[in-house]
Each structure stands twice: as C-alpha cells, then as structure tokens.
Amino acid sequence: MLRLAFISTSVIAALTSGSICAESSLKILLVVGSGGEAEYTETFRENAELWRDAAGRGGAEFVAIGLDELGSTDDATRLRQELSEVTTPALWVVLIGHGSYDGRVAKFNLRGPDLTDLEIADMLAPYPGELTLINTASASGSFIRKLGGPNRVVITATKNEAELFYARFGSFFATAIAGKAEADLDQDEQVSLLESFLYASAEVIRFYEEEGRIATEHALIDDNGDALGSRSEWFTGLIATQTPAPDAAPDGERAAQMVLVPNEFERRLSPEQRSQRDRWEREVKELRRKKDELEEAEYYKQIEALLLNLARLYREVESS
Numbered sequence: 279m280l281r282l283a284f285i286s287t288s289v290i291a292a293l294t295s296g297s298i299c300a301e302s303s304l305k306i307l308l309v310v311g312s313g314g315e316a317e318y319t320e321t322f323r324e325n326a327e328l329w330r331d332a333a334g335r336g337g338a339e340f341v342a343i344g345l346d347e348l349g350s351t352d353d354a355t356r357l358r359q360e361l362s363e364v365t366t367p368a369l370w371v372v373l374i375g376h377g378s379y380d381g382r383v384a385k386f387n388l389r390g391p392d393l394t395d396l397e398i399a400d401m402l403a404p405y406p407g408e409l410t411l412i413n414t415a416s417a418s419g420s421f422i423r424k425l426g427g428p429n430r431v432v433i434t435a436t437k438n439e440a441e442l443f444y445a446r447f448g449s450f451f452a453t454a455i456a457g458k459a460e461a462d463l464d465q466d467e468q469v470s471l472l473e474s475f476l477y478a479s480a481e482v483i484r485f486y487e488e489e490g491r492i493a494t495e496h497a498l499i500d501d502n503g504d505a506l507g508s509r510s511e512w513f514t515g516l517i518a519t520q521t522p523a524p525d526a527a528p529d530g531e532r533a534a535q536m537v538l539v540p541n542e543f544e545r546r547l548s549p550e551q552r553s554q555r556d557r558w559e560r561e562v563k564e565l566r567r568k569k570d571e572l573e574e575a576e577y578y579k580q581i582e583a584l585l586l587n588l589a590r591l592y593r594e595v596e597s598s
Contacts, residue, residue: 303549305366306333306538309357310344311375311387311415318444322374325414325452329372332456336538339366344375344389352390354397361401370410370538371402374448377417377439384420384439386413395424395439410471410536414448416441419507422498426505431533433475437496437509445495446485450478457539463516467541472516472533475499479510501532531563546595558588 310326313319326342333340343356351359361371376387385392393401402409402425410431413421419438426432435447454461454474461469461477469477479497486493498507504522508529512520518528535556537544547555562584569577 303366304336304338304368304370304538305364306338306340306370306372307357307360307364308340308342308372308374309353309386309388310342311353311373312389314376314387318376321449325374325449328452328456329374332452332538335456336540338370338538348389353388354391354393357393358401361405364405364407366407368408368410369405370412373411373413373415373418374452375415376444377413377415377436377442379417379420379439379442384417386415386418395420399424412451412471414445414451416443416445416495418445419498422500422507423505426500426503426507428503430503431471431499431501431536432505432507433471433500433533434498434507435495437498437507441495443494447478447482447495447497450481451475454478455538468537468539468544470534471536472499472530475533476510476513476516483510499529499533502527502529531560535559543595546598551591551595555588555591558584558591562588 306329308326308329310322313322323345326345330340330342341360343353343360373386378385378387378392384395386395386398398411398421402411408429410433411421411425412433414435416436417439418434419436419441421434422432433451435445451474454469454477455471457467457469458477461473463473463476475497482495482497483493496509498509500507504526506522506526508518508520508522512518513530516530516534518530521528544552562581565577565581565584572580
C-alpha cells in the first residue's frame with residue numbers, strides 16, 4: 279500500500295499532461311462562413327487568425343477556407359475537395375460563422391450554398407483517423423447527434439439547433455486554444471480541448487451575467503462516442519460529475535488529452551509514447567470508476583500495474 283501511494287503521488291502529477299499529434303500528423307481545416315455584417319466578418323477573421331497562429335506554434339498543418347476572395351469554386355465544394363485529400367492521422371475541422379435552422383434542417387452558413395449538418399457528416403464519414411469537429415456557430419447543437427461517434431470529439435457552441443442567436447463561444451475558444459494562461463486549469467503550461475471548452479463556456483456565462491441578459495447559447499462537448507454531449511456545468515475542474523444519461527460514460531477524458539500547443543515535456547514524447555500514455559491514463563480513470571465493483575486487492579493490483587507503467591514511461595522520457 280505504501281508503495282502504491284508513493285507511485286500515485288509521483289505519477290498523478292504527470293497525468294494532467296495532454297497530447298498533441300507530432301508535427302505534420304495533425305491537420306486543422308478551418309472554415310470561415312459568411313459574416314453577413316461587417317462586424318461579424320471582422321470578428322470571424324480575427325478568430326481565424328488566432329487559430330492560424332496556434333496551429334503554427336503547435337506545428338500543425340493549417341488550411342483556411344473562406345478568408346480569400348471567392349472565386350469560381352464555392353466554399354462548400356472547396357471543403358469537399360480538401361476533405362477528400364486529407365492524409366494526416368488526426369484532423370480538426372473548425373467552423374467559424376453563423377448557423378441557421380428553419381424548423382427542419384440545421385445549416386452552417388457559407389459564402390455560396392450552405393451546408394446542412396447531414397451533408398457535413400457525410401463529408402466526414404470516410405475519414406478514418408482521429409476526428410475533432412468544433413462548430414462555433416449558432417444553431418450548432420445538432421452536430422453532436424449527427425457527427426458524434428467512436429474516435430471523435432465534437433464541440434458545439436449551442437445545445438441544440440434552436441439556439442439561433444449569434445454565439446460568442448467561438449471567440450473565447452480561439453483565445454484559449456493557443457495556451458491562454460487563464461484557461462490552463464491544471465497548470466501544466468498547455469491548454470487542452472477540454473480546457474478550451476470549459477474556459478469558453480465560463481466566459482460565455484460571465485458575459486450574459488454581466489450584461490444582465492438571458493443566455494442564448496449553451497455549449498456541448500461529446501468525446502465518448504454516445505453522441506449525447508455534456509454541458510460545462512457538469513464538470514468540477516476537469517472531471518465530469520454528471521452525465522447526459524444514467525448509464526452514459528463521462529465526456530471530457532479524451533478531449534483532456536488533446537492539445538494544440540504542447541508544453542516542453544509533451545514535445546519530448548514520441549507519437550508511440552503519447553498514444554500508450556493516453557491509453558494507460560484512460561484505463562486508470564475507467565478503473566477508478568469501477569472500484570466498487572472489484573475486490574480491494576484486485577483493484578489495487580490493477581491500478582498499481584497501470585501506474586507503474588506510467589512511471590516507467592515518464593522516467594524513460596526524462597532520461598532521454
């Protein structure tokens with residue numbers, strides 16, 4: 279027991295670190311929709327530039343659609359083309375703009391033909407890698423249901439497609455993802471997707487409270503494959519303390535391991551080490567949830583093995 283306590287103390291501090299795909303293994307495909315009014319157009323461009331800067335600092339491939347002059351090929355067609363050519367093992371698709379809902383279909387508003395949630399889901403269906411979709415537009419909640427699934431992280435600015443007013447979530451998220459200190463909840467000098475989601479959600483709540491207005495946007499995150507999604511209020515720190523259904527697994531654990539701009543230690547991990555570390559971390563969390571279902575001796579036997587594996591991995595990295 280003393281040995282396990284020592285291992286836990288030394289390793290748990292490291293368990294807060296997140297992961298990022300190595301340089302060139304992550305592609306960020308950012309789509310800027312129609313701004314409509316000049317104020318929104320400028321805001322969307324500013325958010326896009328924050329993402330471009332973060333991608334550069336994180337060593338990710340970056341492609342933006344919707345920032346240049348519209349030519350003979352509309353943005354929907356360009357998006358299809360870009361998605362058909364993705365070869366990286368990880369892909370983040372970021373949608374910045376307005377959304378709409380006519381009572382039947384939810385859309386992301388582009389220059390030229392808009393795209394429905396189902397159309398975007400069909401475009402992304404063939405992609406075999408680790409997919410993250412971040413839709414910062416209004417009326418985006420249905421994208422959780424249409425795109426959620428195994429090996430995917432989906433973040434939306436609204437809880438459903440009926441939240442139609444301009445969403446501020448995307449601006450706060452863009453400032454967080456590059457490593458904003460206030461968003462770094464676990465103080466590991468990097469900001470994960472989960473931390474960006476929680477920070478942006480908290481800033482949205484703060485905005486409406488300070489303005490004395492009823493909130494018209496409630497962001498969701500889904501990363502456990504059930505396509506249900508969780509609200510930021512369901513987290514205590516980085517831990518989900520509420521789930522969308524009694525038998526649902528908690529959201530956030532996968533997103534907590536995904537970082538765009540990594541800290542110094544994280545950059546030293548090889549892709550293989552990072553993948554193994556992430557798997558062991560998730561197994562530790564799953565085992566803790568099942569603690570009451572196991573005999574005490576068996577529980578400590580399994581968790582000690584996992585923590586020892588993690589300790590060895592960290593010693594290997596530190597000595598390299």
